[in-house]
Amino acid sequence: MSDNPVDYVVENKPCLVSLEEGKKYAWCTCKLSKSQPFCDGAHKGTEHRPLVFKAEKTEDVLLCACKATNSGPYCDGAHNNLEDVYAEATPEEVESMKGSISIEQDQNGKALLEGGAYVMTPNNENDTVVGNLRYQPVIAKEDDATKLSLHRLHVSTGTTSWLEYENVDTVLYFVSGSGKIDIAGCEFDVNKEAGIYVRPGEKFRVITKEDMVIYATACPLLTDLTVTDENNSVFQNDYPERYVAFDMATANVMANRFYQELVDKKVDSNEVTQFIGQVPKSRAAMHRHLYEEAIVILTGEGKMWTGTKVADVKTGDVLFLPHRQGHSLECTDEDGMLLMGVFYPSGSPAINY
Structure with a gap:
């Protein structure tokens, strides 16, 4: 220099x-x-x-x-x-991680990497069943998370019981299917590739005529999903805007990638940010964030590198990244990779170091 x-x-x-x-x-x-x-x-x-x-x-x-x-x-x-291309791993960085240990998934479907980061394939056998709802935690206190709780919900035809993550922000992402989300008596039509925000103190339920897969994030305090028969909560009318659908016309372009923030401060979610993003066939440079992050692989496959360890990732997998944990997501799919991410504290997924 x-x-x-x-x-x-x-x-x-x-x-x-x-x-x-x-x-x-x-x-x-x-x-x-x-x-x-x-x-x-x-x-x-x-x-x-x-x-x-x-x-x-x-x-x-x-x-x-x-x-x-x-x-x-x-x-x-x-x-x-x-730059024309998002920061990718340099030849020197690739060479330095050639000796990384390949981590296989254990009996619970988890491949544990460095610093508490992991790749997990949810197993249906771990679901708790209540009526037409099946759910399981994929990020919880037992996984050494400190802020984010993440559940995978499977909903079949009908109306679920009332659900709540008590006293925290709740953000839902709809992987597949369509229906309605009733937030404390106020209904919203919902479709896949969209998010919705449930404020602290509000219960919600899912109404659908088809199978739906939903990921539910709660933060900033780790908490479990509460299932009840009655709704004793009230929809907070001061915050009417809750639902945000993916729209490529409003997506943010980052070199040869794109992302769109779904649930964030525009719907008064000040604790957690939810986004959807696309990754081309590439390997990102090793980087870190000042937030705790969960990623769901919606389409595509590749690898997650954390320095001296690496694990395969594929459609349907969940990735957990503790704050400040170095990582590099590689897409090996010719068609690219689509992912949904959530992180706390709120901000922009484009900010890393």
């Missing part, structure tokens, strides 16, 4: 920094600083000025280094669109 500050260009990925509540920081806006992402005065003599801000709380954050963000000083994922 050049010692000449005029020639210095930072990498197109954010910087992980620890902020202290009440402390002021000067974020570099010109790419000239050698103290990225902070200003070191190298802008002197140019038209650039640093952005000075005060930290509202003590926390780890990702500050923009590419200077293309629209949310400065914070990364908003804009660096992903500065």
